[in-house]
Amino acid sequence: MSPKKQKLKVDLVIPVYNESEVVGQTYADICRVVDALPYDFKFIYVDDGSNDGTVDTLRKIADDDPRISLLQLSRNFGHQAALTAGMDASRGDLMISMDADGQHPPEMLPQMIKLIQQGFDIVQAQRMENNRSISIKKVTSNFFYWLINKISGTQVLQGAADFRALSRNALNGLRSMHEYHRFLRGMISWMGYNSVILPYHEPARLAGVSKYSPGKMIRLASDAIFSFSLAPLYIGLSSGLAFFVLAIAQLAYVLILWLTGRTERVVAGWSSLMGVLLIASGIIMILLGFIGVYVGYIFQEVKRRPIYLLKGKLPDDGE
Numbered sequence: 326m327s328p329k330k331q332k333l334k335v336d337l338v339i340p341v342y343n344e345s346e347v348v349g350q351t352y353a354d355i356c357r358v359v360d361a362l363p364y365d366f367k368f369i370y371v372d373d374g375s376n377d378g379t380v381d382t383l384r385k386i387a388d389d390d391p392r393i394s395l396l397q398l399s400r401n402f403g404h405q406a407a408l409t410a411g412m413d414a415s416r417g418d419l420m421i422s423m424d425a426d427g428q429h430p431p432e433m434l435p436q437m438i439k440l441i442q443q444g445f446d447i448v449q450a451q452r453m454e455n456n457r458s459i460s461i462k463k464v465t466s467n468f469f470y471w472l473i474n475k476i477s478g479t480q481v482l483q484g485a486a487d488f489r490a491l492s493r494n495a496l497n498g499l500r501s502m503h504e505y506h507r508f509l510r511g512m513i514s515w516m517g518y519n520s521v522i523l524p525y526h527e528p529a530r531l532a533g534v535s536k537y538s539p540g541k542m543i544r545l546a547s548d549a550i551f552s553f554s555l556a557p558l559y560i561g562l563s564s565g566l567a568f569f570v571l572a573i574a575q576l577a578y579v580l581i582l583w584l585t586g587r588t589e590r591v592v593a594g595w596s597s598l599m600g601v602l603l604i605a606s607g608i609i610m611i612l613l614g615f616i617g618v619y620v621g622y623i624f625q626e627v628k629r630r631p632i633y634l635l636k637g638k639l640p641d642d643g644e
C-alpha cells in the first residue's frame with residue numbers, strides 16, 4: 326500500500342495589535358474560505374502587545390480550534406517585528422501573511438496557494454487605487470514609493486502590501502536575514518526568486534482605526550530609506566563638491582581683480598558672505614545629521630538584539 330499523500334501545509338501568519346473589535350469576525354471570514362480547501366491550515370496569530378482584550382478573544386478561539394497557535398510578544402514591537410515572529414514559527418510548506426482587520430481579502434488565498442504550487446516562490450498582493458479621492462496617507466505613501474525607488478538599488482512595488490505568500494524556499498531566504506531594522510517589502514524584493522503580483526482592491530477596515538500611527542509610519546519609512554540607500558550621504562558629498570567649485574570660482578575672480586589692478590572691488594558685501602556661510606554650514610549640519618542616523622542604525626545593528634521577545638505561546642509545546 327502506498328503511503329497516504331500528505332496534504333499541503335499552509336501557515337497563515339496574522340499580526341494583531343489591539344484588534345478586539347475585528348479579530349473574531351476576520352477569523353470567521355478566513356475560516357469560511359479555508360474550510361472548503363483541501364489543505365492543512367495553521368493560523369499563527371502574533372499578538373504585538375495588545376492591551377484591549379484581543380488576547381482573550383484569541384484564547385477563546387484557540388480553545389475550540391486546534392489549528393490556532395498564538396504567540397504573545399512581550400510588548401508592542403511593531404508590525405514588521407510581529408510578522409517576523411510569525412514567520413519564524415512557521416513550519417509549513419508555504420506561508421501567507423495577512424492583516425487581522427479584514428483589509429486582506431481571504432478570497433484571494435486559494436489563488437495565492439495555486440500560484441505557489443505552480444512554482445512561484447513569492448506571490449505579492451498589490452493594492453490598487455480604489456478611487457480618485459486624495460488623502461494624506463495616499464499622497465505620502467506615493468511620495469515614499471517614488472523616493473525609495475529613486476534612491477535605492479532595490480525596487481519596491483508601489484502599493485505592495487504585507488499580504489503575500491512565500492514558498493518554503495523564499496521563507497528560508499527571508500529568515501536568513503537578521504537585520505534589526507526591517508522593511509519587509511524591500512527585503513523581499515531584494516531577495517529575488519520567482520515572483521508574481523496579484524492586484525486587489527482593498528476594502529475598508531471592518532472596525533476600529535489604523536494601528537499604524539504617524540510615528541510608526543515615519544519609522545518604517547526611515548528604516549526603508551536608511552537601510553536600503555546611501556543616497557543621503559551622496560547629497561552631502563555632491564553639495565560639498567559644488568561648494569568647492571564655487572570657492573575656486575571665487576578665488577579666480579578675486580585673483581583676476583587683483584591682477585588687473587581693481588583691488589578696490591575686492592571688499593565684498595557682508596550679506597553675500599553671510600549667505601554663503603549660512604548655506605555651507607546648513608549643508609554641513611544636514612550631512613552630519615545623515616551620518617548620525619547611519620551611525621545610529623549601525624549601532625543598533627551591532628548590538629544584535631533580538632527583533633522581538635516572546636512572553637507566551639499557545640499551544641505551549643515547549644519549543
Ligand code: UDP
Binds near residue numbers: 426534541
Ligand atoms: N499591527 C501590529 N503591530 C503594530 C501595528 C499594527 O501587529 O504596531 C497589525 C494590525 O493589528 C493589523 C496589521 O498589523 O493586523 C496592519 O495594521 P493596520 O491595519 O492598522 O495598518 P493599515 O492597514 O492602516 O496600514
Ligand code: MG
Binds near residue numbers: 424426428530535
Ligand atoms: Mg489595515
